[in-house]
Amino acid sequence: MGEKSKAEKVVSQMYDHDAFSQWMGIERVVVEEGHCVLRMKIRKEMTNGFAIAHGGITYSLADSALAFASNSHGRKSVSVETSISHTHALREGDEITATATEVSISEKIAVYYITITNQHGKTVALFKGTVYRTGREWEV
């Protein structure tokens, strides 16, 4: 077992206190600087009146991915604007994977694309998130 990277240490600290990500059952597949891959399963209690996953579930997974990817550099970063398109319905039992990619980063602002796919590799949601990078560092 190798050393944990700084990105992994920051995200572990965030995840350990993140009650909602734990309720969702989010699993961290990859955590690197500016990038992460998260996975979870749609449960019955996550569905809505159309018998499909509530849009808030895919958003929440993507929002966790945004928080983890943007904070992974060690600087505390907060979401300022996010958007999501739900492109394919999800049902109970579906497994979804969110992949966060850093598409722009400057001193104060960074932008991430997060793609969510189902267990068949089909894109189910497209998320774009912008964060403000504070001057405060994570202590890990």
Next chain:
Amino acid sequence: MGEKSKAEKVVSQMYDHDAFSQWMGIERVVVEEGHCVLRMKIRKEMTNGFAIAHGGITYSLADSALAFASNSHGRKSVSVETSISHTHALREGDEITATATEVSISEKIAVYYITITNQHGKTVALFKGTVYRTGREWEV
């Protein structure tokens, strides 16, 4: 006690099958055609690694408001694009209210602004949602 309006009947049917809105504890304060007001309380399990409400919670409340307001006309409507800015942090115990306003409606597309405020009336999130209006009616 008067008759339930069509808007109320449609939204009741949606809400009764919406497990996730029920998990969140969403209360319907006002339901009218093209408009609704929803309320809920932030619980411990809805917070994240910053000890504040996960961004997915306010999004989920807004997304339910979008679904209820847009379907309230009786036509099945599905979200095609949504965006949210989180402008003020929320803590356990805070009570939030989402107010959905229809700002544009045509045969196929409608747009809603949803403002979320806390118990002090302060705006905590700004949401904009666009839906596609299918040709299918709700049977209520």
Next chain:
Amino acid sequence: MGEKSKAEKVVSQMYDHDAFSQWMGIERVVVEEGHCVLRMKIRKEMTNGFAIAHGGITYSLADSALAFASNSHGRKSVSVETSISHTHALREGDEITATATEVSISEKIAVYYITITNQHGKTVALFKGTVYRTGREWEV
């Protein structure tokens, strides 16, 4: 004739150097702190392949309104994320008015809603803009 307010001075200085806003023929109707109203007319050269105003024209008017409203406090502010829905087509000769409203402002980030209407008062576009407020002041 009264004194020019600080907001008016800042926006005059911006406008005087803004070649593109001048090309568009933008007229400043109201300029106040955190708020402005702009007006312009759709010319033939602003239309596209559908014989209606190019989406870039209404966006450009809204983006100027965002710049003027957000800088009007005297702090240099730059756009970080903007979105627009085009809800009604515009033709040559139509006159459009953009009204910018500050919906959230904090030390570093501010959010504006900008509604564009035509000469009949009909909403033709809905714009939401987020700016980063730098630490630099306008010298006026």
Next chain:
Amino acid sequence: MGEKSKAEKVVSQMYDHDAFSQWMGIERVVVEEGHCVLRMKIRKEMTNGFAIAHGGITYSLADSALAFASNSHGRKSVSVETSISHTHALREGDEITATATEVSISEKIAVYYITITNQHGKTVALFKGTVYRTGREWEV
């Protein structure tokens, strides 16, 4: 010289009537089904009060790319919601390239990512566009 593809025929017809894309000096580098690459140069009259390209210019280029890429299938398609982040400033003389990629398409709705880069390959703007696909075909 081979035959023009259907995508090229549709986009040629759109472009030939698109006065504003012509004013901007947009050059079509690649036009294929669901995809296009456009290029243009920043002129003095496209700059704003910060002596950089007005945000409306990069938006307009991206919006033309959205129109061309989404209509290239032969079905008339109209923008319903677009967002753009301006990530790097542009000056007079800079040459910019917009690359449109279709990231989701269904019977009624399609989503495109459009990345704009400068002559050094640096990303200067990130655009996401959603269109409604009408039932009407282009006649070419």
